[in-house]
Amino acid sequence: MTDAPTLYLLVHRHHFVPPEHDPFEDGEPLFWSDSEEDHKTLGLYSTREAAERRIERARPLPGFRDSPDGFEIHPYVLDEHRWTGGHRA
Known part of the structure; x- marks a missing residue:
């Protein structure tokens, strides 16, 4: 066990779906590309x-x-x- 402190990174992910598209297709959720997502970093906190x-x-x-x-x-x-195994292809 480590004595190093834990910090908590808070992010928000928003999927953009055009209003004319239902986010479900045949009852299954669609997956969005990165171009249709917005990521915001809200902060780094000392506690959860x-x-x-x-x-x-x-x-x-x-x-x-x-x-x-x-x-x-x-x-x-x-x-x-983190990412101790190198880059994932």
């Missing part, structure tokens, strides 16, 4: 609770309210290696 409070403040705002479930909190332990 602080990130969750930021979500509650951001959720009703323009750019977030249309995708209220698009928030993601990613914990990162300082000095911990």
Whole structure:
């Protein structure tokens, strides 16, 4: 176990779907390309609770309210290696 602190990266992902398209096809969800997504980094927080409070403040705002479930909190332990296997093709 490490003594390094954990930081919490808060991001929001919004899928853009043209209004004339249903996000489901034959009952199955469609998958969007990166060109149809918007990613926003809201901040880096010292606790999960602080990130969750930021979500509650951001959720009703323009750019977030249309995708209220698009928030993601990613914990990162300082000095911990990520992507240790190199680039994935």
